[in-house]
Amino acid sequence: xxxxxxxxxxxxxxxxxxxxxxxxxxxxxxxxxxxxxxxxxxxxxxxxxxxxxxxxxxxxxxxxxxxxxxxxxxxxxxxxxxxxxxxxxxxxxxxxxxxxxxxxxxxxxxxxxxxxxxxxxxxxxxxxxxxxxxxxxxxxxxxxxxxxxxxxxxxxxxxxxxxxxxxxxxxxxxxxxxxxxxxxxxxxxxxxxxxxxxxxxxxxxxxxxxxxxxxxxxxxxxxxxxxxxxxxxxxxxxxxxxxxxxxxxxxxxxxxxxxxxxxxxxxxxxxxxxxxxxxxxxxxxxxxxxxxxxxxxxxxxxxxxxxxxxxxxxxxxxxxxxxxxxxxxxxxxxxxxxxxxxxxxxxxxxxxxxxxxxxxxxxxxxxxxxxxxxxxxxxxxxxxxxxxxxxxxxxxxxxxxxxxxxxxxxxxxxxxxxxxxxxx
Amino acid sequence: xxxxxxxxxxxxxxxxxxxxxxxxxxxxxxxxxxxxxxxxxxxxxxxxxxxxxxxxxxxxxxxxxxxxxxxxxxxxxxxxxxxxxxxxxxxxxxxxxxxxxxxxxxxxxxxxxxxxxxxxxxxxxxxxxxxxxxxxxxxxxxxxxxxxxxxxxxxxxxxxxxxxxxxxxxxxxxxxxxxxxxxxxxxx
Numbered sequence: 001x002x003x004x005x006x007x008x009x010x011x012x013x014x015x016x017x018x019x020x021x022x023x024x025x026x027x028x029x030x031x032x033x034x035x036x037x038x039x040x041x042x043x044x045x046x047x048x049x050x051x052x053x054x055x056x057x058x059x060x061x062x063x064x065x066x067x068x069x070x071x072x073x074x075x076x077x078x079x080x081x082x083x084x085x086x087x088x089x090x091x092x093x094x095x096x097x098x099x100x101x102x103x104x105x106x107x108x109x110x111x112x113x114x115x116x117x118x119x120x121x122x123x124x125x126x127x128x129x130x131x132x133x134x135x136x137x138x139x140x141x142x143x144x145x146x147x148x149x150x151x152x153x154x155x156x157x158x159x160x161x162x163x164x165x166x167x168x169x170x171x172x173x174x175x176x177x178x179x180x181x182x183x184x185x186x187x188x189x190x191x192x193x194x195x196x197x198x199x200x201x202x203x204x205x206x207x208x209x210x211x212x213x214x215x216x217x218x219x220x221x222x223x224x225x226x227x228x229x230x231x232x233x234x235x236x237x238x239x240x241x242x243x244x245x246x247x248x249x250x251x252x253x254x255x256x257x258x259x260x261x262x263x264x265x266x267x268x269x270x271x272x273x274x275x276x277x278x279x280x281x282x283x284x285x286x287x288x289x290x291x292x293x294x295x296x297x298x299x300x301x302x303x304x305x306x307x308x309x310x311x312x313x314x315x316x317x318x319x320x321x322x323x324x325x326x327x328x329x330x331x332x333x334x335x336x337x338x339x340x341x342x343x344x345x346x347x348x349x350x351x352x353x354x355x356x357x358x359x360x361x362x363x364x365x366x367x368x369x370x371x372x373x374x375x376x377x378x379x380x381x382x383x384x385x386x387x388x389x390x391x392x393x394x395x396x397x398x399x400x401x402x403x404x405x406x407x408x409x410x411x412x413x414x415x416x417x418x419x420x421x422x423x424x
Numbered sequence: 425x426x427x428x429x430x431x432x433x434x435x436x437x438x439x440x441x442x443x444x445x446x447x448x449x450x451x452x453x454x455x456x457x458x459x460x461x462x463x464x465x466x467x468x469x470x471x472x473x474x475x476x477x478x479x480x481x482x483x484x485x486x487x488x489x490x491x492x493x494x495x496x497x498x499x500x501x502x503x504x505x506x507x508x509x510x511x512x513x514x515x516x517x518x519x520x521x522x523x524x525x526x527x528x529x530x531x532x533x534x535x536x537x538x539x540x541x542x543x544x545x546x547x548x549x550x551x552x553x554x555x556x557x558x559x560x561x562x563x564x565x566x567x568x569x570x571x572x573x574x575x576x577x578x579x580x581x582x583x584x585x586x587x588x589x590x591x592x593x594x595x596x597x598x599x600x601x602x603x604x605x606x607x608x609x610x611x612x
Contacts, residue, residue, distance in 0.1 A: 112544070127456050127464060135461065138453040145452045192448050203467045210544040211551075213467050217600035262464055269597050270469045273540045276528040279594055281521055284607055286595030291606040324603060379605050382612040390612065406612065 067095035069105055072159070074171055077113065086239070087113040088159060090174025093299045093318070099152065099346050099353040101177035103232045108239045109157045109175065109253055111212035111274060117259050119207065121235075121243035126227065130202070130265035133194030140229060140243045146184040146192075149226060152352040154178040154320045156292055157253040161405040164397070164423040169302035172409060172421070176295075176320070178353035181247050182230030186263075187222045195222075199265035203272065204246050207261040213272040214255045216248055218265070224249050224350070227260065249351035250291050250322030252404060288403025292322030294381045295406040296329055296356070296373040307417035310364035315342075318353045321375035325350045328374045331358040335368035335410070336383070342371065368410045368422050383408050466551075468539040472584030475538070478555030479579040482572070485564025488557055492546055502568050507547075516570040520589040529569055532594055534578075534586035538562045559583070 054060060071079045072090035079087045089108040091101055101107075121140045129135035160175035168174075195218075202221055205213040216225070226247040229236060236242040241258025248255040254274055269275070280286040296319035301307055315333070319326045325348040330339040345355040356371070374380040384407045388395035391402065401407050410422025468474045489495055495505070502510030512523040520530050528536040542558045544550055553561075563578045572578070572586060598607075605611075 127460070129456065129461055129465075134448065135456050136453045137456040137460070142452050146450060192450055192452075194448075205467060209548075209550045211466065213543075219600050219602060223602050264465070264467060266469060268469065270467055271528075271531050271533050271536045272467060273528060273536065273544070276531045276536055277525070279530050279590075281593060281595060283595040283598060284610075287598045287607040288610075290597075290600065293606060293612060323605065377603055377605060378611075380611060387612055390610070403606070 067092040067105065069107070070170060070174075072107075072171070072175055074166070079108075079113075081113060085113045085115055086110050088157065088175065090170050091177045093169045093174050093176075093297070094302050094305065096299055096318070097316075097355075099178050099318070099355050100232060101179055103179065103234070103237050103240070106177040106179060106231075106237075106240060107155075107157065107175050107253075109159070110208070110258075111206075111210055111254070114208050114210055114212075116238045117208045118238065119243055119259060124207070124243050124261070126244055126260055126262070128189055128193050128263045128265070130263075131196040131199035131267060132190070132265055133196065134192075136189070136193050138189075143184060143227060143229060143244065146188055148182055149185055150180060150182040150230070151226065151247075151249075152178060152180050152349050153226075153247055153249045154351060154353045155247075155253045155256050156295075156320070156404065158289065158404050161401075162407075162409050162423065164421060166421055167303050169297060169299050169409075172303070173297045175253070176318075176353075178318075178320070179231050180233070181226060181228040183226045183228035183244075183247065186225040186227055186246070189227065190222065190265075195265065198267050201266050201269055203262075203264045203266060203270050204255075204257040204260060205262040205264070206241070206257045207259040211261075212254075212257060212274060213270075214257055214274045215266075215270045215272060216251070216255055220248060220251070250324075252290065252292060255290075285402045292320075292404050293406035294321040294323065294326070294373050294375045294379045295319070295404075296326075296371045296381055297409045298331070298369055298371050298411055301369070301413065301419045302411055303419055303421050305419045307362060307413065307419065309417060310362050313360050313362055315358040315360050315369060315371075316345075317342075317356055317371050319356055319371070319373040320351070320353045321373065321379065322351060323379050324376040325352075326354045326373050327376045329354070329356040330372050331356075331360075332370045332372075333358075333360055333362075333367060336370055336408075339372070362413070364415065366413065366415050368412050370408050370410045370422075372408050381406055381408055466539070466543050468535040468542075470533045470535060470584065472535050472580060475535070475580045475583060476555040477580060478559050479577055480556050480558070480560025480563050481577055482560075482563040482567035482574045484556075485560035485562070485567070488560050489564055492553075492557070492561075494546060494561070497547065502565065510565055511568050521593070527565055527569070529571075529588075530590050530594070532588055532590050532592070534562065534566060534571070534583050534588055537565065538578075538583055541565075 069089045072088040077087045079089050091105050091107045125137050127137045156176035162172035166172045199218050201215050203213050228245050228247050244260045245258045246260050278289045298317040300316045319329045329342040331342045332339045342356040342358040345357050348354040372381040384399050385395045387401050388399050412420045412422040465474050497505050497507035498510050499505030541561050559578045566572045567574050
C-alpha cells in the first residue's frame, strides 16, 4: 500500500469513527485528496499526521524531533532510581532555541531524590506564619485571587558544574532552564499578613515526603520572590512543584521550594537539612552558595555537534546572572585572544536567560570558541585560571571553582568540524 | 458616592502608608488554627523552640535502630548499607571538615539532626515517629559519632545545648544585599 492509499484508508476510518462535529465542519476539507506533487526538500510530499484524541487534546511534537532530558550527571545517581524516585535530570540545551525551556524539558532536581507528590490542588494549602501579625492559610484558588505577576526567570542547580569528562552542553550546563512563571509576589502576601520588623529570614517548606526546607533572607523575600502557580502559560507540572512553588530569582535551584506548603517568618538563619549541604568552612565561600554568578555558554556549536565544513555559522548561546540582567556577552573564536561583542537575540531581563548570537565565518582551521558575560551590577564571567588567582590557590587541571561553577566554557573545533569539550 | 471615598483609601495602601499597611488589603484566605500550626511547625531552628516534649538516650535509640528497620538500609551501627552511611569511615578523631558529609554531622546545631530524622525518616513512613523515638535515634547517632556520651538524655532543653564537632569553625551567612555582588570585592 503506497502512502497515498494508506492516507485514504485512514481518512475513511477517522470519518467513520468521528462524530458529527468533524464531518459537519472539517469533513469537506478532509475529504479532499492531498495529491500535491512532492516538493523539493520534502520527499514524502505532504504526509498527514493521523488525528488522535491526544493530538486534539494536548498536542504533540513532530516524531522527527527527538530531543530529550537525561539523568545528571552521566554515570551518577539514576533518575528514576530502582524505587522510582527522581534525583537530577538535565535539559537538552544543545537543541534549544530562544530562551523559554519547554515545561516538558525543564531540568528537574529534588532534595534528596524523592517521589513526586501527586497533589490534588483542591486539597492543598499554603500557610504563612511565624513573625507576622496575622497568620494566613490560602487554598490554591485563593492564591490566584491576589494580584499576579508574570516574569521570565531561570533556575539553575548548584550541581551544574562543567568538567573535562563531559561531552555535550547538556552534560556540562543542562541543569539550568528558563521559563515564564506566573504567580503572586511574596511581598504582596507578607504585607497582607503584616510582617513584623523582627522577621529577618523565612523558611520555605515543601509538601513532599521529606518536606524539603530552605532559609531565605527577608530582603530577598520582599524584593522579588514569587509564589508561582503558572509556568509557560499553564499550571506548574508536578516535577516543578504543582500546584505551588516559590521562585527565588537568581538563587541556587534548591531555594526554589516545590510543592510549597508553608512559609515561616523567623528571626535567624535556620540550619535546615538543605542548608547543611551549603555549609563551608569560610564565610567567603559560603557567600558564593546563594546568588548565582554571571554565566554563559555556547549551545551551538557545542560538544558532539559537527560543522559540515568551513563557511558561515551563527554561534548561539545563553547567558544569565543571579545578580540581575545580563549587560553584555562577548564571544571569542580564537581560544580567548580576541573578544567581540555578541548580539542579543532577546531582551535581557533580570534573572532570566538571554539568547545571544555571533556571526562567524569558520576558515576550517582548528580553534576554540568561548563566551563570557557581564551583568548589570558589574560582575563578569572569568576563566578558571583567573578565579584560582583571585583565591590565591595554584591552578590545576581539576581546579574546583568555589560556589556554583560559573567559569568560561571552551568548545574545541577540530579541522574536520567536530566539536568537543575544550576542558578535556 | 462610595467610589469617591474608596479611591483615596486604595491609593493610600498602594503607596505603602504604614498605618494602612497594618490591616489586610485583600481579605482573602483564613486564619490557621493553633493546632494546625503546631502540627506543621516542624522546622527546628538553632534554639530548639519548635522541639516537642519528649526524651531519649542512645541505648533506647540503638534498639529502635533495629526495630524500625533503619539497619536494613543504613547497615549495622550506621555503616555498610545501601543508604548513606551515618558514621564516618575515617574514625572519630578526624576533623569534621575532612569527614564525609554524613548525617548533618557538620551542622553547628544538633537540632538539625533531630529535624531531619523527624521530617525525613524512615523512608516511606516519614513523619510517623514519636518525639521520644526521634530523641532516642538522635542520641544514638550522636553517640556513634562520639558527640555525646551513651547515657546522655536528650530532650527539649539538652538537645540544643549539645556541642557539635564543628564548634564555631564554619562560614557564617552574610547579610544579603539587593543588587550587590554575591561577595564584596569579588569581581566574578
